[in-house]
Amino acid sequence: MEPEKEDGNIEYKLKLLDLTPNRIERITTQMRYRCNEGGSECIYVLGVEDDGHMTGMTEEEYNKTIYCIQSAAQKNSYSIDQLSKTEVAENKHIYEILIREKNENEYIDVKVAIAGNVDSGKSSFLGVLTTGKNDNGRGSARINVFNFPHEISTGRTSSIGHQIVGYNDNGENISYRNNKMVSWPEIVKNSSKIISFYDLAGHEKYLKTTIFGLASSTPDLCFIMVGANRGVLKMTKEHIFLCLTLQIPFCIVITKIDMVKNNDHIMKETSNSINKILKSPGVRKVPIKIRSTEDVINSAINLQSNTIVPIFNISNTTLEGINHINTFLHLAPKRPCEHDNNDVEMYIDLVWSIPSVGTVIGGHLKSGNIKIGDKLWFGPNNNEYVQIIVRSIHCKRVPIQKVKYGTYVCIGVRGITKQNYHKGNVVVSNKNQQILCEYITANIEVLKSHSTTIKVGYQPILHALTVRTSCVIEKIEKKISDRDNETDNDNILRTNDRATITLRLHMGKKYIKKNTNILLCEGRTKVVGYIIDTSP
Secondary structure (H helix, E strand, C coil), rough: CCCCCCCCCCEEEECCCCCHHHHHHHHHHHHHHHHCCCCCCEEEEECCCCCCCCCCCCCHHHHHHHHHHHHHHHHHHHEEEEEEEEEEEECCCEEEEEECCCCCCCEEEEEEEEEECCCCHHHHHHHHHCCCCCCCCCCCHHEEECCCHHHHCCCCCCEEEEEEEEEECCCCCCCECCCEEHHHHHHHHHHHHHEEEECCCCCCCHHHHHHHHHHHHHCEEEEEEEECCCCCCCCHHHHHHHHHCCCCEEEEEEEEHEEEEEEEEHHHHHHHHHHHHCCCCCCCCEEEEEHHHHHHHHHHHHHHHEEEEEEEEECCCCCCHHHHHHHHHHHCCCCHHHHHHCCHHHHEEEEEECCCCCEEEEEEECCCCCCCCCEEEEEEEEEEEEEEEEEEECCCCCCECCEEECEEEEEEEEEHHHHCCCCCEEECHHHCCCCEECCCEEEEEEECCCCCCCCCCCCCCECCEEEEEEEEEEEEEEEEECCCHHHHHHCCEECCCEEEEEEECCCEEEEECCEEEEEEECCCCEEEEEEEEEEE
């Protein structure tokens, strides 16, 4: 195995035979650190040395080791679940133990986006996970997860659907009972881990909605669905490209395997096309085909390394492979949350006007805590921010008094109306956070230009978190090109060129910070990069 890392939520232990109070106290402190690194859960690998050598342990050594771990977990109010037992030598095994915080008032919240080409079974897959009921082959499972009547009639998702699936300490899916969905408050009450799903549109004409969903939700993981009967299509490649651009770990889920059961050559073509794109120069990931529970555990442990892509084979009609998906989601790690301080920073993506309630805004709370009665700032609109007062808070349809960062939240506010909302609006807590950005300096790379050139005056659409606005390139500097001919000494960008550019936003000043990943789109032209400086 890889050598043990000092950070992260994976801990190696060769054996723990010292059961003195001082030793148990040290293990208790270390366990608390590993759990904090993993967002309230960690994995202990027993029988492995710090350098990764798998020595293994005997049954007697395991009993003493697990007693020490149980004592430490009891002091921390953590639960313990043995995931696997693998023989490495005669009478010697290594064990993988999941340790998770037990707290009735809190749960681990992991955000998972579902993307893929149209008709690849995304909404049906989500319907199967939330109801436990198999699909009839004509889309019966997806009816419960659509937002609008026209989506039900056409069978195509055109908005961002939001559903949750809950797991208890034993890894059981508790989102349904007798093939019927359980209410969200009940799922929240009984779950130690909740997966928040964002069902994205697959059709090409809704690509900007999919980009907005992936960029604004900052998911911990993305499932990219591929129909076994159709293989990798144009939009599949677009969604893989988006995950790479936004640095989101992703898995491939091959659906409809029941349709190609008697056509091995079609399944083989689909698998080969997936392997080819994952090993291509722009991706360079190791495909891991999931065949057993051990594969699931190893994939979950190594997912955040950004070097592997697990590949699941499932059927929404026969439910084949769904058990591996549930096990994987039970173990799926949460990405480390990058928040600098306790200042509130909430990215708005929806606003409602509800009778007898007033204005309700929904969005992803990236940092800080919000409680009822807080006075916050909403904007920017017309290059200014307005003060709002929090009247109510709901998280996963449950009314609460206070919410912490890292989740999607809806807050009822006073001080604005639905008409005040525009894409790119945020909620912040202090005046010194009120950014009004008009000029952006960014390091960029041209990925796909379709035989076109980019020069000063080029006007693409800028995507950055919840911001989607038109902009113009005002300056191109420090161009780096792989070509050596004379035409590449100019300030005109072509495929694979890299440069530092200055952008001016057209439609008013926006809330955009340094180090934000950006995507510039115009037709098939794709430019990616990150912001190194902003100015009003």
